Amino acid sequence: MEPAHLPAGAALRWRLRGESLSLDRPILMGILNLTPDSFSDGGLYQDAGACRRRVEAMVQEGADLIDVGGESTRPGARTVSPGEEWERVEPGVRAALAAGARVSVDTSKSAVARRALDLGAHLINDVTAFGDPGMSAVVREFNAGVVLMHMQGTPRNMQKQPHYHDPVGEIRDFLQERRAAAEAAGIAPEAVALDPGIGFGKTLEHNLTVLRSLHHFTALGCPVVLGVSRKRFIGELTGVTDARERTLGSVAAAVFARTLGVQVFRVHDVAATRQALTVADALASG
Ligand code: HH2
Numbered sequence: 001m002e003p004a005h006l007p008a009g010a011a012l013r014w015r016l017r018g019e020s021l022s023l024d025r026p027i028l029m030g031i032l033n034l035t036p037d038s039f040s041d042g043g044l045y046q047d048a049g050a051c052r053r054r055v056e057a058m059v060q061e062g063a064d065l066i067d068v069g070g071e072s073t074r075p076g077a078r079t080v081s082p083g084e085e086w087e088r089v090e091p092g093v094r095a096a097l098a099a100g101a102r103v104s105v106d107t108s109k110s111a112v113a114r115r116a117l118d119l120g121a122h123l124i125n126d127v128t129a130f131g132d133p134g135m136s137a138v139v140r141e142f143n144a145g146v147v148l149m150h151m152q153g154t155p156r157n158m159q160k161q162p163h164y165h166d167p168v169g170e171i172r173d174f175l176q177e178r179r180a181a182a183e184a185a186g187i188a189p190e191a192v193a194l195d196p197g198i199g200f201g202k203t204l205e206h207n208l209t210v211l212r213s214l215h216h217f218t219a220l221g222c223p224v225v226l227g228v229s230r231k232r233f234i235g236e237l238t239g240v241t242d243a244r245e246r247t248l249g250s251v252a253a254a255v256f257a258r259t260l261g262v263q264v265f266r267v268h269d270v271a272a273t274r275q276a277l278t279v280a281d282a283l284a285s286g
């Protein structure tokens with residue numbers, strides 16, 4: 001294994017609208033899926049009261065951002081119209097803002113992003129990295145933060161036959177090209193974070209190769225976001241089929257990623273991840 005790189009991102013900051021967020025300590029994005037069909041928590045928070053309680057619990061557990069999603073990206077998921085997606089997402093955005101949280105919206109649609117940013121959201125988490133040609137202008141107009149993620153294919157076909165000659169090199173090249181596109185569109189470089197997209201058009205071997213090589217992504221000099229929480233590769237490694245039972249594997253992967261310099265973690269289990277990363281950071285900084 002390569003030597004630990006912690007705290008590689010210590011000097012970095014991430015600009016989300018008016019705020020410059022320090023990345024000295026790990027940033028947690030708590031997941032709020034307002035979908036009927038997400039792989040581990042679909043349908044749990046569509047009721048307004050359940051949504052509000054979930055937001056408040058994640059804030060209390062130490063989430064820095066609430067990542068609100070209205071369209072599942074699991075393999076084969078049904079696409080939804082911008083209107084339907086916004087109807088799902090709006091109560092979550094409002095609940096998170098009311099709880100005083102910073103709000104991220106997991107959307108690849110510029111129309112949904114615009115409405116969320118209009119309400120006061122801070123960050124757009126775009127798993128298609130500007131697949132919608134209108135997205136970059138919306139991000140720039142609101143001075144919002146943005147996550148640009150790598151995916152091979154689309155959610156409909158991405159797990160059919162993922163193929164790479166050099167997964168780490170190809171994903172890095174893609175992310176660097178998208179970052180350049182963001183800058184060309186007038187988005188501030190400090191607003192952009194990159195994500196290698198674990199599970200998005202990747203086999204188990206591809207996912208493991210990328211995870212072992214995260215230092216090649218943190219070396220790019222901007223915040224790196226990682227979504228390993230409850231994902232299928234943990235089930236493939238451990239035999240745990242119920243995604244809600246994958247907290248320990250998720251936390252192990254997050255701690256490992258932290259030692260390679262990752263700063264931002266998109267997680268379902270906020271308290272467990274916060275506790276583990278706090279200990280990992282204390283040990284590594286001695
Ligand atoms: N993973 C999922 C969704 N959004 N965004 C980023 N930046 N990185 C990720 O790895 C990522 C993401 C998939 O997980 P989840 O939201 O839990 O499930 P679903 O897509 O079924 O809603």
